[in-house]
Amino acid sequence: MIIFPAHIRKDDNVEYIQTVSEHCRGVAKGAALLLKDIGLEKTAYLAGLVHDLGKSTVAFKQYIEKAAAGEKVQRGSVNHTFAGVRFLLEKHNSECPSGIRDIVLEILAYAVGAHHGLFDCVDDNSNNGFTKRVQKDDIDYDKALTEFFNSCSNEQEINDLLEQAENELLPVFNTIESLAENNANDIYNTQLTFYTGFLTRLILSAIIEADRSDTARFMNGTPEITARNMQEVWKSCIKNVEEKLGNLKPDTPINKTRSQISDLCVEAANLESGIYRLNLPTGAGKTLTSLRYALHHALKHNKKRIIFTMPLLSIIEQNAGIIHKYINNEDIV
Numbered sequence: 001m002i003i004f005p006a007h008i009r010k011d012d013n014v015e016y017i018q019t020v021s022e023h024c025r026g027v028a029k030g031a032a033l034l035l036k037d038i039g040l041e042k043t044a045y046l047a048g049l050v051h052d053l054g055k056s057t058v059a060f061k062q063y064i065e066k067a068a069a070g071e072k073v074q075r076g077s078v079n080h081t082f083a084g085v086r087f088l089l090e091k092h093n094s095e096c097p098s099g100i101r102d103i104v105l106e107i108l109a110y111a112v113g114a115h116h117g118l119f120d121c122v123d124d125n126s127n128n129g130f131t132k133r134v135q136k137d138d139i140d141y142d143k144a145l146t147e148f149f150n151s152c153s154n155e156q157e158i159n160d161l162l163e164q165a166e167n168e169l170l171p172v173f174n175t176i177e178s179l180a181e182n183n184a185n186d187i188y189n190t191q192l193t194f195y196t197g198f199l200t201r202l203i204l205s206a207i208i209e210a211d212r213s214d215t216a217r218f219m220n221g222t223p224e225i226t227a228r229n230m231q232e233v234w235k236s237c238i239k240n241v242e243e244k245l246g247n248l249k250p251d252t253p254i255n256k257t258r259s260q261i262s263d264l265c266v267e268a269a270n271l272e273s274g275i276y277r278l279n280l281p282t283g284a285g286k287t288l289t290s291l292r293y294a295l296h297h298a299l300k301h302n303k304k305r306i307i308f309t310m311p312l313l314s315i316i317e318q319n320a321g322i323i324h325k326y327i328n329n330e331d332i333v
Contacts, residue, residue, distance in 0.1 A: 001151075003019060004019060004056045004060070004061050004147060004151070005017045005019060005055075005065070006018050006019060006024075006064075007218055008064055008065065009068070009218065009219050011221060015068070016221075019151070020053075020055045020056050020151065020152060021151045021152035023055075023214060023215070024048065024049050024050070024051065024153075026210075026224075027049075027214050028044075028045045028049040029045070030209070030211075031209075031210040033210075034206040034209060034210060035206050040172075042167075042168055043108070043164075043165040043169060044207070046158070046165050047108050047111045048207055049152075050087060050108075050153075051111075051112045051115055051211065052080060053083045053112075054079065054080035054141075056145075056151070057080075057139075059140060063078040079136070079139050080139075081112065081113050081115065082139050082141075083145065084113070085109045085112055085113040085130065086133060086134045086141055089105060089109050089130060089134050090134075100166055100169070100173065103169075103196075104166050108165070108203070109130060113133055115211055177192065179191065179195055180192040230303070231299065231302065233332060234295055236329065237327040237329060238292075238295045238299065241288075241291065241292060241326045241327060244325075245262070245326075258284060261280065261284060261285065262285060262292055265290070268293060269292075270297075271297075272301075278293075287319050287322050288326065290308075291322075291323060291326065291327075320333060
């Protein structure tokens, strides 16, 4: 039986292989976990499962083995993303595309086909971005599919997951349709495709995150991340932040004001979740003040993550550095 590697690493001249099956299952589990809380667990699992179906070929095996041996290879010279797209769209009702299944298949196919680079489903010249991915004939598609079914999955599992994905996405489509219906008739279709596009990119983002994370864990030889107790994480972060802030003396009028504002924001963390505005001038300590608010609010209301958005690329590293320094936990930023 041929072993098809998704990735190969060497540690102290010992070779470790992550098979296509191991990688696809890992990405499927990771993507499913990312979208579980919003009810798209099976949808994400299916996309992750077939995302690297095209790596189950002799051509890719030779390519990855040469790369691992230090031989010069052209990155991306062996196509492995088109096979998953073709597999999904072969289930498409090509004679008369319609209904929820066809839409689900197209969304899944895009997530699979774009996980290494975005493409237009339809470009400015009305060319279908799926066409060349379905029709490309030098990707060993039949052999890849056979090997994938031999080592990783089977038709029944795929069909079961597809049916579950339809059940998950149906209420989402109903919501999207209701959002679009609130607009004038002349922009109904635009709104419909706009929201569907966001849904597609959400699923794609889960595949990209799970793919890169699973690959990084294997290549770095680190164990799979287990679920964290976020309440304990927030408590630890708050302890570290408060200790460091306690070393800052309110010895000037500005520092006194910063401290007062920061304490008010900690009190505000007890309020219900919502949208609040903190309007302060430069130098007032917004980064640490908002960090304190976020940590205390996350603990109080049992939040799973804190998201910082920055208006300028130039301040991302600056703010990230401050956050790293104060929470003293490299793993969660």
